[in-house]
Amino acid sequence: MNLYKFSSPATFYPLAGKIGKISTWITVALLVVGLYMSFFVAPTDYKQGEGYRIIFIHVPAAWMSMFIYLVMAFWAGMGLVFNTRLSSMMAQALAPTGAIMTFIALWTGAFWGKPMWGAWWVWDARLTSELILFFLYIGFIALQGSIDDSRRADRAGAVLLLVGVVNIPIIYYSVKWWNTLHQGASVSVTEGSSMGAIMLQTMLIMTFAFWAYSIAVAMYRVRVIILEREKDTRWVSELPEIRR
Amino acid sequence: MKEGLSEFFAMGGYALYVWGSFGVTALLMIVEPLLVRQRRKAVIQRVSRLIRLKSEQKS
Numbered sequence: 090m091n092l093y094k095f096s097s098p099a100t101f102y103p104l105a106g107k108i109g110k111i112s113t114w115i116t117v118a119l120l121v122v123g124l125y126m127s128f129f130v131a132p133t134d135y136k137q138g139e140g141y142r143i144i145f146i147h148v149p150a151a152w153m154s155m156f157i158y159l160v161m162a163f164w165a166g167m168g169l170v171f172n173t174r175l176s177s178m179m180a181q182a183l184a185p186t187g188a189i190m191t192f193i194a195l196w197t198g199a200f201w202g203k204p205m206w207g208a209w210w211v212w213d214a215r216l217t218s219e220l221i222l223f224f225l226y227i228g229f230i231a232l233q234g235s236i237d238d239s240r241r242a243d244r245a246g247a248v249l250l251l252v253g254v255v256n257i258p259i260i261y262y263s264v265k266w267w268n269t270l271h272q273g274a275s276v277s278v279t280e281g282s283s284m285g286a287i288m289l290q291t292m293l294i295m296t297f298a299f300w301a302y303s304i305a306v307a308m309y310r311v312r313v314i315i316l317e318r319e320k321d322t323r324w325v326s327e328l329p330e331i332r333r
Numbered sequence: 334m335k336e337g338l339s340e341f342f343a344m345g346g347y348a349l350y351v352w353g354s355f356g357v358t359a360l361l362m363i364v365e366p367l368l369v370r371q372r373r374k375a376v377i378q379r380v381s382r383l384i385r386l387k388s389e390q391k392s
Binding site: 128133138139140142143146147150185186189192193196197200201203204302305306309310312313316317320325326330331332 | 341344345347349350353354357361362365366369370376377380381383
């Protein structure tokens with residue numbers, strides 16, 4: 090199989106539709122299982138009671154907010170180096186989803202912080218760096234939207250994304266580097282997990298659900314962006330949904 | 334059953350925080366795909382109109 094084939098928008102367009110459809114079904118299935126486990130299987134926490142259940146969306150959203158940013162920066166970098174149209178479109182398609190994941194992480198963090206710490210918001214390293222991540226997403230979207238020439242917009246956006254990558258390790262290690270109110274990592278690559286097995290499984294299922302959701306929305310959005318940018322090409326004019 | 338239900342929604346006193354989190358998350362994850370669908374419809378309409386105009390000019 091020739092992978093380069095899929096770097097062409099014309100061949101990727103139908104493939105993105107298929108991936109989007111499959112991911113949608115995976116999302117629905119995982120959300121049904123994940124939400125059921127979040128509320129009915131996972132036990133009440135001995136310290137935080139039922140309030141801790143926010144973790145099942147807070148942590149997956151926070152992970153996705155950082156992961157999507159890295160994927161975006163990767164595609165934007167590829168677009169910058171190889172000048173491939175599709176990679177820049179991928180970066181653009183992921184941005185709103187990344188911004189939403191970041192917003193969810195901040196929002197659920199506030200709704201968790203209020204009952205547990207007594208404050209909706211504190212200017213702590215973890216929270217502040219996550220807020221900066223939100224501004225990076227918004228800044229990228231605004232920058233892309235403000236430049237008419239799409240190739241120039243791609244390049245400017247890529248530079249912004251690549252510079253902003255420095256923020257990701259800051260978010261990740263902030264709980265170690267600074268004294269913070271935010272609790273340390275419950276799950277670590279090197280130290281394993283400090284959570285109960287069922288809680289961890291639930292959190293992982295919700296993470297995969299958020300993952301599949303992000304893939305699905307990004308795939309559907311990249312299809313729209315492809316149509317917008319390739320509207321003058323012959324293959325777009327021959328699509329069944331365009332000809333009607 | 335009814336008692337169990339209200340107990341469930343009370344979330345051990347954390348109702349505002351738990352439902353405030355899950356509710357807003359659910360709302361965003363429903364609205365985002367709908368916005369993408371709306372954008373797709375608008376683009377398809379615009380592009381097909383553009384192509385129709387072009388073919389009319391030619392003929």
